[in-house]
Amino acid sequence: MNTRVYTYDSTLRDGEQCEGITLSLEDKLRIARRLDDFGIDYIEGGFPASNPKDIAFFKRMSEMPLAHAQVVAFGSTCRKGVAAAEDQGLADLLESGAPVVAIVGKTWDAQVTRALQTTLEENLRMISESVAYLKAAGRRVVFDAEHFFDGYKANPEYALACVRAASEAGADSVDLCETNGGALPFEVEEIVAAVARELPDQALGVHCHNDSGCAVANALAAVRAGATQVQGTVNGIGERVGNTDLLTVIADLELKMGRECVGPEKLRELTRVSHYVAEMCNVSVPGNHPYTGASAFAHKGGLHASAIARFREAYEHASPASVGNDTRMIVSELAGKASLVQKAAAMGIDLSDEGVDVQAILDDIKAREAVGYSYEVADGSLALLLLRALGKYEPAFSLESFRVIVDDFTYMGAAAQGAMSEATIKIHVGEKRFVATGEGTGPVGALDSALRMVLAESYPEVAGMELIDYKVRLLDESQGTDAITRVTITTADARGSWGTVGVSENVIEASWNALVDSIEYGLLRMAE
Numbered sequence: 001m002n003t004r005v006y007t008y009d010s011t012l013r014d015g016e017q018c019e020g021i022t023l024s025l026e027d028k029l030r031i032a033r034r035l036d037d038f039g040i041d042y043i044e045g046g047f048p049a050s051n052p053k054d055i056a057f058f059k060r061m062s063e064m065p066l067a068h069a070q071v072v073a074f075g076s077t078c079r080k081g082v083a084a085a086e087d088q089g090l091a092d093l094l095e096s097g098a099p100v101v102a103i104v105g106k107t108w109d110a111q112v113t114r115a116l117q118t119t120l121e122e123n124l125r126m127i128s129e130s131v132a133y134l135k136a137a138g139r140r141v142v143f144d145a146e147h148f149f150d151g152y153k154a155n156p157e158y159a160l161a162c163v164r165a166a167s168e169a170g171a172d173s174v175d176l177c178e179t180n181g182g183a184l185p186f187e188v189e190e191i192v193a194a195v196a197r198e199l200p201d202q203a204l205g206v207h208c209h210n211d212s213g214c215a216v217a218n219a220l221a222a223v224r225a226g227a228t229q230v231q232g233t234v235n236g237i238g239e240r241v242g243n244t245d246l247l248t249v250i251a252d253l254e255l256k257m258g259r260e261c262v263g264p265e266k267l268r269e270l271t272r273v274s275h276y277v278a279e280m281c282n283v284s285v286p287g288n289h290p291y292t293g294a295s296a297f298a299h300k301g302g303l304h305a306s307a308i309a310r311f312r313e314a315y316e317h318a319s320p321a322s323v324g325n326d327t328r329m330i331v332s333e334l335a336g337k338a339s340l341v342q343k344a345a346a347m348g349i350d351l352s353d354e355g356v357d358v359q360a361i362l363d364d365i366k367a368r369e370a371v372g373y374s375y376e377v378a379d380g381s382l383a384l385l386l387l388r389a390l391g392k393y394e395p396a397f398s399l400e401s402f403r404v405i406v407d408d409f410t411y412m413g414a415a416a417q418g419a420m421s422e423a424t425i426k427i428h429v430g431e432k433r434f435v436a437t438g439e440g441t442g443p444v445g446a447l448d449s450a451l452r453m454v455l456a457e458s459y460p461e462v463a464g465m466e467l468i469d470y471k472v473r474l475l476d477e478s479q480g481t482d483a484i485t486r487v488t489i490t491t492a493d494a495r496g497s498w499g500t501v502g503v504s505e506n507v508i509e510a511s512w513n514a515l516v517d518s519i520e521y522g523l524l525r526m527a528e
């Protein structure tokens with residue numbers, strides 16, 4: 001038996017439907033690169049037909065191809081009464097330049113007649129013609145069979161006729177979608193097995209939602225019945241209660257079912273990937289999240305502690321090291337000396353020298369993490385921290401003080417702007433002292449403009465840096481407005497982007513710290 005199961009990530013498309021999560025273009029590009037590095041096979045980028053951000057995503061992807069993964073553009077079959085070759089949606093999919101296209105089509109008879117309001121025959125034509133058209137254009141085609149499990153329960157002959165139409169038209173993978181998330185594992189296993197019997201030579205995949213709490217179990221059941229591709233999202237994010245957690249599926253398949261997805265070496269990055277994507281989405285991985293949560297392998301001290309030391313396997317379902325987690329509550333990427341040295345080397349910073357006290361740096365990082373810093377996505381701040389520790393960093397400027405005033409002009413009438421901010425900074429650049437005032441709609445924008453105004457004279461290259469994303473997170477929400485605030489900023493120049501972080505009880509101070517790191521690291525990059 002071929003043990004390979006292909007992984008298909010839908011975080012950037014279905015995952016982004018999750019309430020409370022929005023991803024900027026730059027976030028999506030960074031997540032795609034991280035998932036590529038992790039060994040995900042297919043990365044669904046979005047709908048190139050509907051959304052300018054997604055169109056830009058595919059354009060950027062075609063300019064900067066991934067190393068392993070293939071990018072997937074998502075859309076639907078041609079519309080009723082329209083030939084595939086005349087369909088604007090299909091044209092947009094091809095226009096995206098993505099090597100793989102996924103098209104969703106209906107397979108539940110009642111959906112066809114009632115929601116789509118067309119005939120069962122016309123729906124078969126739409127499926128068959130759309131798949132054939134995209135295949136003829138040289139794309140790898142995934143057919144997403146919408147509502148397949150409900151459709152099969154209602155009318156198995158018609159549901160099968162739909163996937164047969166896609167298969168005969170040349171679909172590379174027919175992915176059965178458990179769209180409403182209500183099916184249970186024994187049903188999924190039975191139905192996937194029936195499709196596998198009907199279409200023995202067709203590669204099958206599965207796409208599940210977690211409404212019955214069974215998305216991961218349903219995906220595993222589908223694999224047992226013959227599916228060789230699993231769709232899901234990182235940490236299971238998605239609309240309503242979410243999608244299949246692709247990371248949990250990968251760990252289960254690799255560690256418990258003898259199937260291969262990313263391989264044992266990459267599997268050790270599982271926890272980091274989980275936390276990286278959560279940070280990009282500005283959420284936390286729940287402590288009790290399978291495999292990757294901070295408590296996933298943590299034991300309450302006392303009762304079991306000595307027993308665990310004697311017979312670890314009795315208290316752990318899997319080895320925490322196999323997924324890059326730890327029995328203690330450390331989930332940082334920088335959990336050990338060796339990984340810090342390695343991470344630093346990847347940023348061009350050498351910590352391997354005898355005289356470098358790596359343990360002291362690590363202790364400093366851990367102390368900072370304990371008060372709220374997170375370096376998972378703040379590579380710029382981490383690099384500055386390391387260089388400062390090595391005594392190899394001369395800051396480009398130093399702050400004497402800053403002050404921000406926020407004025408509300410709404411009383412001036414509907415035509416007037418709302419709140420406006422004004423920031424005054426006093427800083428030293430070399431021997432010179434500068435006082436500058438900047439304006440912005442928000443306090444951070446005002447500080448940013450004041451800082452750039454001063455630096456433009458000595459460092460004209462700051463003009464090439466753009467603040468492209470700003471995220472704020474309250475770390476202890478029970479404290480309300482007194483909570484510790486973590487600000488993460490993403491800045492870009494012509495060569496790429498970097499993240500920086502600031503932490504304070506005061507949101508403006510946290511923002512200022514992240515902003516200063518972003519400019520300092522940007523200048524450092526440009527000097528290299």
Ligand SMILES: [Zn+2]
Nearest residue numbers: 014179207209
């Ligand atoms: Zn879905």
